Amino acid sequence: MASNITTLLNNEAAWPNSTTIEAPQAIPEALIFRLATRGGTVGGDAQTARIAYVDDDADAAFIKEGEAITADAPTISELVVPTKKIAVLTVASRESYAAEGVPNMLGGSLARSVTAKADAAFLADPAPAGSAIGMTGLANYDGITDGGSITDGLDPIIDAIATISGNGATPTAIVMGYDSWAYMLKLKDGSKRTYIGADVANSATPQLYGLPVILSPHAAKKTVLIIDGTQVVSAVGQVTTATSTERYFESDSIGIRVTFRFGYGVLRPDRLAKLTVGAGE
Template sequence: MPFTVSTPTSAAAWRPDEYTFAATDVIPDAVLLNCTTNAGNVEGDAVSVRVACVDDALATITAEGSTIDEAQPELSEALVHTSKVTQLVRLSREQYQQPSTPEQLAQSVSRAVTRRANLAFLTEPTPTAPAVAPVAGLLNTVGIVDGGTVTDSLDVLIDLVATLQTNLATPSSLVLGPRGWAALRKLKSAATYNTSLLGSGTEDAQALVLSLPVIVTNAITDHSGLVIDKTAIVSAVGPVVISTSMDRYFDSDSVGVSCRFRSGFAVPRPDRIGVFSVGVPQGS
């Protein structure tokens, strides 16, 4: 009888049970990865990333030959606390060995981890002291600028962006839910017109509003929106780690597959992040 070497019958050294992938490769659509500045990574709930921050001191004009005044920049730090997104899947050995199972399972895990990471970044409730993680999502972050409600025009959004820029922000993107984005696209160019203020949308190469790219995610509250300056948010992002075990469910001849992803963020300059709501146009 011919003998075939296979991973289920090989020693553990010949079938690694843990694989590590860069988060940008496995969950590239996670909002956290696209809307923050990555400052490093840590492992463990009790540790944090300490990020040095400095508030720019004023520069002055000095006459020739005069003494230059000493600047006094304010040095501070932001603490980035992290939390772990996990998923554990149990499969029968026979199902696990089906040709299409690994690919389908990988896609499912990627979607699940992306979804939970997005919820944590955008809408996570504020932790109850003494807990510090998971940190409050952006919509629950104290100090961000509330621009009000967009109703019949983009004036509220234009004013909000201007306010953030006055606070030295450089807005990099808008984040909206599907319903909020739909409400924006329904805004008409005039009360008696049927033309959309943002164009027909039939040939969009990229979703843009006020020249800012729009990220649409169902992880944000309906009709809520954020104006984000990614340099005002620092994050700690770890790799996505996939582990398999042929032993945990030995008594049922099953395979365990787990995924874990650790991340966190802090907003040292909340006045450079804006929040707004999008009113539902009449007739929608």
């Protein structure tokens, strides 16, 4: 997961410098790359990114042979996407940094740290207060379809898929935390048989109703999201890795810093659904 970060940390010539890596290569496990469509690039410390998209398709029509075709232009709109910057800084003594395998471990640790922070913001961040600019996690995004509650069966998931599909969605994933998955795994019908069979429960890549189930410890608690990845558009910057022997000169140590700016927006929120898990919760 952290091969490119690790390569930089192993390169002594890069220590005093700041080097950028394409984010999908530096932190490929981040859910923003699995659940969203990349729509733009964040430059520098911009708080927002502007992403153009087709809001209304041009209308196709049947015509007779030789008949003139009437032009119909699609409607182009713009989505303003708020972004956030993630940063992590760690310090290692020169001796420990030079030990075999330490740059590899540090590279993996920093990549996991950035990925975890990005996933938590993307899935579950609360809406910013007042007029503040900031990212709102998918679970709290305004306007997404309320799919109701999953209490004693999985029918609400089927209904939610049908509802957002009727709104024009093509669902691509079901996203939840391990708490919600555990609740669903224990649901039983009148014959005491679990709704989710052993083949799905034991799979490393489970699916429900033909959709991959993405499990994340950073998902909102007691929540299930049904996503159409074409409706979630991201703006991402590069992952910047910098090392310095000068900042911590007096302690003969090396500082390693990683930063990443990203954001996302939803084109048509009613093509996503949110369900709660458990009665009265």
